[in-house]
Amino acid sequence: MRQQTQAKTFEVEKIRKDFPILSRKVNGYPLVYFDNAATAQTPKQVMDAIVDYYSGYNANIHRGVHTLSQEATDKYEQARIKIQKHFNAENAHEIIFTSGTTHGINMVANGFASLLKKGDEILVSAMEHHSNIVPWQMLCEKTGAKLRVIPMNDKGELIYSEFETLVSEKTRLVFVNHVSNALGTVNPIKKIIEKAHSVNAAVLIDGAQAAPHIKADVQELDVDFYVVSAHKMCGPTGVGALYGKEEWLEKLPPYQGGGEMIATVSFEKTTYAGLPHKFEAGTPNICGGIAFGAALDYMNEIGFYEIATYEHELLEYATKKLKEIEGMKIYGEAAEKTAVISFNIEGLHPYDIGTLLDKMGIAVRTGHHCAQPVMDFFKIPGTVRASFAFYNTFNEIDLFIEAVKKAKMMLQ
Amino acid sequence: MTIQEKQQEVIEEFSMFDDWMQRYEYMIELGKSLPLIEEKYKIDENLIKGCQSKVWVHAELEGDKLAFTADSDAIITKGIVAILIRVFSNQHPSEIIEADTKFIDEIGLKEHLSPTRANGLVSMIKQLKMYAVAYQTQLN
Numbered sequence: 384m385r386q387q388t389q390a391k392t393f394e395v396e397k398i399r400k401d402f403p404i405l406s407r408k409v410n411g412y413p414l415v416y417f418d419n420a421a422t423a424q425t426p427k428q429v430m431d432a433i434v435d436y437y438s439g440y441n442a443n444i445h446r447g448v449h450t451l452s453q454e455a456t457d458k459y460e461q462a463r464i465k466i467q468k469h470f471n472a473e474n475a476h477e478i479i480f481t482s483g484t485t486h487g488i489n490m491v492a493n494g495f496a497s498l499l500k501k502g503d504e505i506l507v508s509a510m511e512h513h514s515n516i517v518p519w520q521m522l523c524e525k526t527g528a529k530l531r532v533i534p535m536n537d538k539g540e541l542i543y544s545e546f547e548t549l550v551s552e553k554t555r556l557v558f559v560n561h562v563s564n565a566l567g568t569v570n571p572i573k574k575i576i577e578k579a580h581s582v583n584a585a586v587l588i589d590g591a592q593a594a595p596h597i598k599a600d601v602q603e604l605d606v607d608f609y610v611v612s613a614h615k616m617c618g619p620t621g622v623g624a625l626y627g628k629e630e631w632l633e634k635l636p637p638y639q640g641g642g643e644m645i646a647t648v649s650f651e652k653t654t655y656a657g658l659p660h661k662f663e664a665g666t667p668n669i670c671g672g673i674a675f676g677a678a679l680d681y682m683n684e685i686g687f688y689e690i691a692t693y694e695h696e697l698l699e700y701a702t703k704k705l706k707e708i709e710g711m712k713i714y715g716e717a718a719e720k721t722a723v724i725s726f727n728i729e730g731l732h733p734y735d736i737g738t739l740l741d742k743m744g745i746a747v748r749t750g751h752h753c754a755q756p757v758m759d760f761f762k763i764p765g766t767v768r769a770s771f772a773f774y775n776t777f778n779e780i781d782l783f784i785e786a787v788k789k790a791k792m793m794l795q
Numbered sequence: 796m797t798i799q800e801k802q803q804e805v806i807e808e809f810s811m812f813d814d815w816m817q818r819y820e821y822m823i824e825l826g827k828s829l830p831l832i833e834e835k836y837k838i839d840e841n842l843i844k845g846c847q848s849k850v851w852v853h854a855e856l857e858g859d860k861l862a863f864t865a866d867s868d869a870i871i872t873k874g875i876v877a878i879l880i881r882v883f884s885n886q887h888p889s890e891i892i893e894a895d896t897k898f899i900d901e902i903g904l905k906e907h908l909s910p911t912r913a914n915g916l917v918s919m920i921k922q923l924k925m926y927a928v929a930y931q932t933q934l935n
Contacts, residue, residue, distance in 0.1 A: 410815065732869035734848045739871075742815050750847050764868070765847070793820055794870050 393693045398685065398774050401426035405774060412744025415779045415786075420564055420723050420770035421748050422614045423595055425678075429617055432677035436670045444669055445660075459669050462676030463659070466624050469679045470609065471600040476658040477632065479625040480672050484591040485514040487610030487625035488558075490662060491587050492518035494635030495556060501527030504553040506579075508533045508541055508570065509760065510563040513753040515589050519558060528555070535760065539566040539715035547578060554584040561593035561609075565754040565768070566715025567723030569593070576606055585631060591615055591623075595772065596694060596721045598687040601626050613671065618678035622671030625662070632658050639664040690773040694722040697771045697780060704784045708791065714761055722771035725752070728787075731794050733767045739790035740767075745783055798890055801882045802898035809902035818903050822874035829877035830884070832864040843918050848872045850919060854926035860885045861930055863923065875904070875916055883923050888934060891927035896920055 399405050402424050407414050416424060436458070442451035444459050460475070467475045481487040499505075505519050509532050523530045533546045541559070550557075557579040562569050572588050579586045587608035590599055594611040601609050608631065612623040627635075637655055655661045682690065701724055705711050710729030727733055737749030750765040751758045758765055769783065796804070812818045832841070836853040843850040848869030855862050863880045867873040882898070883891050899905065899916070 732848055732872075734869045735871045739819065742819065764849070793816070793823065 393689055393773075395693070395774065395776055399776075401428065401681075402774055403427065409744040409746070410742050413782075415745040415775075415782050417769040417771060417775065417779070417783060418746045418748050419595070419772035419775075420567075420592060420615070420768065422620065423617050423772055424774065425619070426617055426681050428681045429619070429674050429677045432674045433619065433670055436673055441670070443666055455669055458673045458676075459667075462672045465676040465679050469598065469683065470624075470626055471602050472626050473602060474629060477626055477629050479627065479632070479659045479662045480667050481610070481623045481625050482621050482668065483612040483614070483623040484589060484610045487608075487623060488515055488587065488589065489518050490625055490638045491608050491610075491627070491635070492522045493638050495585075496522055496525050497636055498634070499526040499528045499555055502553060503528040503555040504531055504549075504551070505529070505556045505558065506531050506533055506546070506549055506554060506584075507557075508559045509535045510539065510541070510566060510568060510570075510754065510757050511558070511560060512564050512589065512591070513755070515558055515560060516756070519556075532756075533559070535568075538717050539563065539568045539757075540717045541568075541570055541575075543571060543574065546575065550578055550582055550584070552582055554579065554582050557584050557586045558589070559586070560589040560591070561597070561599065562590075562721050562723075563715065563754070563757070564592045564723075565752040565757045565766070566717065566725055567592075567720040567770075568715055568717035569597070569719040569721060572606070573604055576604055580605065592721065592723075595682075596687075596691055607631050613675035613678060616678055617681055618675040619671045622668045622675050624675070629658065632662070637661050637664070685773065693773055694771055697775055697777065698722040698724070700777055701769065701771070701780045701783070704780065705787070708784075708788060710791075714763075714766055723768065724770075725766040725768045727763060727766055728791055731791065733765045735794050736767050736787065736790050739793060740783075740786050743782075743786040743789065745786050798882055798886055798894045805878060805882060806898055806901045815903070819871065819874075822878070822904075823870050824874075825877045825881070826867075826870055826873035829866070829873055830862075830864045830880060832866045836864070837866065843915055843922050847915075850876055850915065852876070852919070852922055852926070854923075854930065856930055856933070857885070859887055859934060861888050861891060861927060863926070872915075876919055878902075879916075879919055879923060883927075888927040888931035892924055892931060 404424050440451050440454040442455045444452060444456040463478050464475050466478045472478055505528055507516060507519055507530060519530055531549055533541055533549060535541050559570055559572060559575055561572055576586045585607040588606050590609050590611045595616045599609060607628050609626040614620040705726060712727050714725040733749040737747055740747055748768040752768055809818060832851050832853045837851045841851045841853055843852060848867055850867045850872055852863060852865040863884045865876045865880055867876055
């Protein structure tokens with residue numbers, strides 16, 4: 384990972400001023416937003432980019448000769464370059480705009496349908512989000528390929544030795560999340576990619592949960608596909624990016640037919656446009672793409688090393704404080720994890736805790752986090768998940784801990 | 796007591812509280828008085844869909860009145876279903892079918908009425924009414 388070595392002083396109060404939503408009240412209490420793994424909040428700078436687009440140069444892209452269309456096209460393509468630079472992709476045309484991570488995954492799964500045959504194997508980790516399980520199951524149904532699962536241990540870490548034994552000449556694809564949404568575990572993707580490449584299998588990494596915390600370098604990782612969503616990294620919803628190595632993107636057939644993705648059309652034959660347009664049928668989320676670029680600028684201005692360092696301090700502090708509460712059970716204690724704490728309190732339902740926390744202005748996620756296999760592994764119906772971002776504070780963690788104690792008292 | 800009278804009774808009880816904590820504490824208390832469903836009825840068919848917690852409801856005719864029993868693995872949900880059952884249980888199915896549920900709003904639980912709300916209060920009401928519809932046809 385490309386990270387700076389020296390952390391700047393982290394001016395969280397100054398940063399918080401960029402996020403108007405953080406000063407609102409919920410149920411009469413100051414909002415404490417700890418549901419960042421579901422979606423991150425939006426800074427003024429990103430909102431400004433959205434307003435600028437609609438008030439200054441809203442137009443369809445790539446096809447108009449008029450000034451507005453040119454301006455919108457330029458900004459949209461600049462955003463693509465920002466994403467390329469951020470993830471250190473070799474070429475801008477290796478960045479495909481999507482509607483989000485799920486869309487990116489489906490695009491790849493759909494593309495592989497014509498490349499797989501019966502007997503081929505797809506490996507997925509045991510801690511995947513449903514969006515990274517279901518498309519592969521559908522792909523297996525379609526092609527006759529077999530889905531095999533890389534198991535994890537009680538700490539919520541993938542068992543690498545088991546993965547090594549699963550990898551064989553039959554392995555064609557490996558799908559692992561960079562960071563688990565339910566547990567926060569950071570997976571050893573570089574090792575996984577190397578091993579998968581030793582049998583010429585392609586690797587898709589779901590970077591949705593990692594991207595807000597870790598700046599992935601797709602060339603250093605040598606990953607084949609990396610997918611992210613803008614809204615997890617201070618951008619708007621409904622937009623994301625798929626990075627794909629040029630050679631793979633050339634090999635995969637287009638995902639949808641429509642405008643933008645064609646070179647020539649006649650009723651006899653259509654030739655597809657080159658990358659990235661081959662995968663971008665129809666009018667895209669232009670404003671969303673531009674705002675995604677603004678969000679990356681914003682986060683890079685703060686610095687990913689600084690963000691990760693600060694969030695890690697929040698994580699350690701919150702973990703220590705939570706563990707002091709009697710009956711506390713934390714799920715996911717991997718040696719390397721992002722600022723996510725999934726927990727339950729003995730004898731209490733996560734839904735009850737979440738409801739009472741909301742009454743006290745604290746936003747957390749409860750339930751199975753779209754990762755039922757993870758919940759089944761721990762034999763629980765769900766957890767309470769608190770996930771932190773760089774704009775959260777130690778004081779908010781204190782409020783959260785007090786609220787958890789209060790909820791516990793009310794429920795017992 | 797009619798459904799209307801029972802609703803009024805619940806509204807009056809909740810009006811004694813001036814903050815959410817007291818309301819929720821009372822709701823949790825009410826959950827403990829819920830007529831519990833027999834274990835044999837705690838089956839998937841009796842689960843109410845759309846809830847983040849598990850809620851089982853069973854209905855039985857006693858004469859021409861419908862009696863509900865229920866349970867949930869979450870305490871607040873148990874409280875909510877207890878209030879519903881207190882209002883709707885031991886009533887004629889036709890009364891249950893016609894009853895409105897505006898009292899939920901008045902006791903400060905309006906936020907639970909949103910159809911997307913994970914506790915599935917809306918689904919619970921629907922399920923109670925479905926039972927009433929089913930038994931109504933039996934009575935006719």
